[in-house]
Amino acid sequence: MISENTSDFKSLAERPRAYLCRRFTPAVEAALRERFDLAVNEDDAILPPEEMVRRARDAQVLFVTATESLRAPALAGLPQLKAVATLSVGHDHIDLQAAQAAGIAVLHTPDVLSDACADVAMMLLLNACRRGLEGDRLVRSGAWQGWAPTQLLGMGLQGKVLGIFGMGRIGRAIAERARGFGLQVHYHNRSRLEPTLAQGASYHATLDGLLAASDILMVAAPGAPALRGVLDAGRLALLRRGAVLVNISRGDLVDDEALIAALRSGQLRAAGLDVFANEPRVHPGYRELDNVFLTPHIGSATEETRDAMGWLLIDGLEALADGRQPTNRLC
Structure with a gap:
């Protein structure tokens, strides 16, 4: 999908006009102000498409995040736009076909947030399995009466099967951490990984097969329209009774009503x-x-990671201005 033509982006070397839809880290914002004629959404509120277009109408570069929706009508309302830089790995909030048709380059931030997201995935997993919310609430409320043999019994991890739905960079970083907790790693991808990447994880050719084998399901698949609601009531029922679900990916992959019902019934x-x-x-x-x-x-909320994401976008835009193809270009 990436265009080989970079000639349209030579103007990016001339301190282009840019609009920043959400606040970035101070270090990255300072770097942006040095390189761009930058206007900023100072109050950091999520901008609906119409307001984003109104504010960024003259921008040549638009900095967005996963909270901004850039569909064809919005792109058509930004006639000066040469590049979109999204502070995210996922890009389902951007119409890539419309961007390519309009000659707009789209950059994202792969690789640099895998470790931070994997750390949060394990935090979610541990708190879900070991009843972290209830324990914290019990101590904070003053209701805790001391240790008891059957108090807040949770799920142990040793020997349990962690099923990872989406074994990309983040999924593999989760798997690396999970092995240290004694979890057996299974996964479902569109295709089987090379052995050096799978690191002994068991492959399931279907999502249903993974669900049936999993004590804990880790959702790490990329957001895509075809996957919306893929974890519905029927699929959640395939999980072993008493299983745990963790979602570090996109909320719309899970049917909320179905998940809440499964949690209330004890299926999960x-x-x-x-x-x-x-x-x-x-x-x-x-x-x-x-x-x-x-x-x-x-998931990616560490200072180091958000700085790295910002610099990846800056480096990509500078590559475009120099007539080179950025490694983080989507189209």
Whole structure:
């Protein structure tokens, strides 16, 4: 999908006009101000497409995140736009075909956030399996009466099967950490990994096969329209009774009503969720459950990672300006 033509981006070497839709880290924003005639969404509110177009109408470069929707109508309303740089690995919020047709380059931030996301995935997994929310609440409330043999019994990890749905860079980083906890790693991908990448993980050719084998399901698949709602009531029922689900990917891959029902019925023991459909409007049913550990989409939220993501976009834009193909270019 990547265009070989870079001639349209020579103007990016001339301190192009840019609009920053969300606040980046101070170090990255300082670097952007040095390189661009930069306008900033100072209050950091999520901009609907119409407002984004109004503010960025003259921009040649648009910096976005996964919270901004860039479909064909919005791209058509930005006639000066030469490049979109998204502070995310996922790109389902951008119409790549429309961007390519308009001659707009799209850059993203692969690789540099895998470790940070894998760390949060393990945090979610541990808190879901070991009832972290309930334990914290018990101590903070002052209701804890001391140690008891059957208090807050959770799921041990040694020997359990962790099924990873999506064994890309983040999935493999999760697998590396999971092995240290004694988990057996299984996975489902569109295709089997090379042995050097699989590192002994067991491959399932179908998602249904992975679900049936899993004590813990880790959702790490990339967001895509075809995967919306893929984990519905029927598929959640394939998991072993008392299984745990963790989602570090995209909220809309999971049917909220089905997951909440499975958690209430005991079909699932617990869940750990960092992502949600319709963020930040989280389904209210989750707030009523003690067996769900929730975090506000913080998978890549370390200073080091967000700096690295920002610099990857800057380096990619500078490559475009120099007539080179950036390694992080999508189209």
